[in-house]
Amino acid sequence: KAGVTQTPRYLIKTRGQQVTLSCSPISGHRSVSWYQQTPGQGLQFLFEYFSETQRNKGNFPGRFSGRQFSNSRSEMNVSTLELGDSALYLCASGPVGTDTQYFGPGTRLTVL
Amino acid sequence: EDQVTQSPEALRLQEGESSSLNCSYTVSGLRGLFWYRQDPGKGPEFLFTLYSAGEEKEKERLKATLTKKESFLHITAPKPEDSATYLCALRGNTGKLIFGQGTTLQVKP
Numbered sequence: 280k281a282g283v284t285q286t287p288r289y290l291i292k293t294r295g296q297q298v299t300l301s302c303s304p305i306s307g308h309r310s311v312s313w314y315q316q317t318p319g320q321g322l323q324f325l326f327e328y329f330s331e332t333q334r335n336k337g338n339f340p341g342r343f344s345g346r347q348f349s350n351s352r353s354e355m356n357v358s359t360l361e362l363g364d365s366a367l368y369l370c371a372s373g374p375v376g377t378d379t380q381y382f383g384p385g386t387r388l389t390v391l
Numbered sequence: 392e393d394q395v396t397q398s399p400e401a402l403r404l405q406e407g408e409s410s411s412l413n414c415s416y417t418v419s420g421l422r423g424l425f426w427y428r429q430d431p432g433k434g435p436e437f438l439f440t441l442y443s444a445g446e447e448k449e450k451e452r453l454k455a456t457l458t459k460k461e462s463f464l465h466i467t468a469p470k471p472e473d474s475a476t477y478l479c480a481l482r483g484n485t486g487k488l489i490f491g492q493g494t495t496l497q498v499k500p
Binding site for chain 1: 436
């Protein structure tokens, strides 16, 4: 089975711009979660989607948003980028009936 | 508030020198405790899920154990390829996956 895929893998943006990241979960997985990883804060939960509905949300400002499509693919959007948004953004998917999540390779976002 | 604390932050071992990584936690209603391995620039790789105190799981040189307050990842006779950051995470009643800061393991030949 193919793993979680994320596109693009690398992205460079400037302050004030917006960005959209994409995630394709493992086939059959309906839960998709997003995380931000930085050296200072570690891995922090952004939000979780299940069957196109946001099921849970972390403590991030409203500039961070996401959605899930009927095929379980998910996107996250960050508007009005700030320097502090530079991070590795990770997507994870999980099968129904378990709490285990499997991570993709991440998108490295650099904000200049 | 759900919390995960990992120790030590960094660990250097000689090849073959066994050791343990610690994950202390507080949680409201544990739904699962997870161990991941992360190599530089890559996403976390799933290792184990533990659900209740007393549970143990093994995979090659790794063994994870769980008590009501801690989890340990025991590494037996490590090899240089075991060098990585090991992450502990838990999911409680909030449903959110909360991660510790990780332990960076370096195994020297």
